[in-house]
Amino acid sequence: MKIQKNYKHILLAAIFSISLVFSILAPAYAADPTGKTVTSITVTGNTTVPEATIMGAVKLKPGEALTADKVKQDMQAIYELGTFFDVVSNFNEVPEGVQVVYTVMENPVLQEIIIKGNTKVSSDKLSSMLTVKTGSILNSKALNENVRSIEEYYHDKGYILTKVSDVAMGTGGVLTITINEGMLEGIEVKGNEKTKTHVITREMKLKPNQPFNVKDAKRSMQxxxxxxxxxxxxxxxxxxxxxNAIVLETTVVEQKTGRFSIGGGYSKSDGMIGIIELGDDNFRGTGDKVKLHWEFGGSASNKNYEVSYTRPWLDDKQTSLGFSFYDMTNEYNDYDDDGDKKATYDKRRKGFDITLGRPQGEYVQNYITLKQRKDDYVEWISGEDYTKDPEYLKDNFGTTRSISLMRVYDSRDNVFSPTEGNRVALTAEFAGKALGGDFNYNKYTAETRNYLKVGHAQVVALRGTVGYADGKMPDSGRFAVGGSDTLRGYRDDQFKGNKMLAATAEYRFPIAKKVEGVAFTDVGKAWTGEGYKLNDLEASVGVGIRVSTPIGPIRLDYAQGSQGGRSHFSFGGQF
Incomplete structure (x- = not known):
């Protein structure tokens, strides 16, 4: 649909300019009054605007010599009061000199204001921005300023294409303001050879046939x-x-999302063991995530497996569904608070979990998870033998059934390598015998992550975590602190308990393409019993390297803590 523009205000300006020229030149066709003494200055034609207001804009004074420039300046000043659509000058010669008469034609009285074309800003809001009021003579100067204010307001909200396309004064004093908000006609996607187009466009806040918003475009790209x-x-x-309409062209460069790995090992107890792992974070270009891990051979033949699947969009409300089931027997180490190995044993964990999620607004996501997990003590290897302590086995091995509720606020610009924004996660897990499990406990966790850009490519990343639990909790459910993800410089999961505190500060800086350096400090610990023992916190400082590779990010850290130095090597992104 074409937008018809009303050029009435342009025509009025043209009429005024022509009138101005002819009014000044008119004396040239009669007697030229230029240079004669001005004896008086009067105003005619005004019925609403006080004469004093008009005369306040006049600079020419009686007793001065008349010049064309002074008359032109006065006429322009009167017109710029905004209440007249035309100004004419006339001259009457008298024996003493010349009389100057300014004849004005007033704008109509404003009776009604109609605003059209606005869908993203309410008419009430736009009306509140207008200083021209009904019942008063229309002030074109104020109206022009109001038009600019409306456009600036739209632009500040991200609607950068919006403009006031027409301002028309109709019969009966009706002012119509027409707004063109700048339409997004369509979205074109290029470069997606594997990924389905709808998988990309469904993530966008921008929708065709809606006003274009540059802030939504930036968020969509993120x-x-x-x-x-x-x-x-x-x-x-x-x-x-x-x-005033546009088409958004989105160009993507796809990367590998599938992975396949195969490996093997040998031990005296199990013999030859093979490992196969495959998965895809963009399965068949649909955005679904699938992963399969299988260990075969040895005494655990056909038992060690883990399968997971996530569908991020079940419906148009972005309801997500994820599930995993597993049966894994692995070697575990328990440590005391000094980092000395206390026991080594094989433990089998078997179970499943199902998670449903749904967004609430742009940055909030809610999840509910049903979990069943059974832990069995399989075989003693070295150190303390838990089979000699039946009470310990009863308290720490068995079936856990729980429901977890999680709420996440995430405004990070880049979830893989954030430079600004924050993420806050609150989790509550409720396990009980009423669900058919062997343990009763409530577990609460709060975590916050903040990112500050401090240079061209340097970032300060901060993380804090606090946890609290009560009730009868097995070892596998306790908070664990220590290792590459929580407290570097200490053994993995070295400190366990029903309460925990952990905090990390990192300074991240680029070294080369796809290579990043970090300097960090970690603080934290977990406790069993009453209270948080802040004077008992462990701490470490260190440096590390992050490398982006085709098989995923690689992290290498070295940290020095109270129990010495330790290196940590791991796969996966940083917090």
Missing amino acids: KVYNLGYFEDVNMKLNPGKEP
């Missing part, structure tokens, strides 16, 4: 990149078919 399917995402605005 969300598409955060899928993890692309090395790069770019957006470009192309002209649309209609005036």
Whole structure:
């Protein structure tokens, strides 16, 4: 639909300019009054605007010599009061000199204001921005300022294409303001050879046939990149078919999302063991995530497996569903608070979990998880033998059935390597015999992550975690602190308990392409019993390297704590 513009205000300006020229030149066709003494200055034609207001804009004074420039300046000043659509000058010669008469034509009285075309800002809001009021003579100067204010307000909200396309004064004093909000005609996606187009467009806040918003475009680009399917995402605005409309062109560069690995090992107790792991974070280009881990051979033949699947969009409300089931027998180490190995044993964990999620607004996600897990003590290897303590086995091995509620606020610009924003997660897990499990406990965790850009590519990353639990909790359910993810410089899961505190500060800086350096400090510990023992916290400082590879991020850290130095090597992204 074409937008018809009303050029009435332009026509009025043209009429005024022509009148101004002819009014000044008119004396040239009669006697030229230029240079004569001005004896008086009067105003005619005004019925609403006080004469004093008009005369306040006049600079020419009686007794001065008349010049064309002074008359022109006065006429312009009167017109710029905003209440007149035309100003004419006339001259009457008298023996003493010349009389100057300014004749004005007033704007109509404003009776009604109609605002059209606005969908993203209410008419009440736009009306509150207007200083021109009904019942008063229309002030075109104030109206022009109001038009600019409306456009600036739209632009500040992200609607950068919005403009007031027409301002028309109709019969009966009706002012109509027409707004063109700048339409997004369509979205074109290029470069997606594997990923389905709808998998990309469903992440976008922008929708076709809606006003274009640059803030939503930026957020959409972040969300598409955060899928993890692309090395790069770019957006470009192309002209649309209609005036003041655009087409958003989105170009993506896909990266590998599938993985396959095979390995093996040998031990005296198990013999030869093979490991196969495969998965895809963008299964068949649908955005679904699938993972299969299988260990075969040895005494645990056909028993060690883990399968997980996540569908991020079940419906148009972005309800997500994920599940995993597993049966794994692995070697575990328990440590005392000094970092000395206390026991080594094989433990079998078997179970499943199902998670449903749904967003609430742009940055909040809610999840509910049903979990069943059974832990069995399989075989003593070295150190303390838990089979000699039946009470310990009863308290720490068995079936856990729980329901967890989780609420996440996430405004990070890049979930893989954030430079700004924050993430806050609150989790509550409720386990009980009423669900058919062997343990009764309530477990609460709160975590916050904050990111501050302090240079061109340098980032300060902060993380804090606090946990509390009560009731009868097995060893596998307790908070664990220590290792590459919580407290570097100490053994993995060295400190366990029903209460925990942990905090990390990192300074991240680029070294080369896809290589990043970090300097960090970690603080934390877990306790069993009453209270948080702040004077008993452990701490460490260290440095590390992050490398982006085709098989995923690699992390290498070295940290020095109270029990000496320790290196940590791991796969996966940083917090």
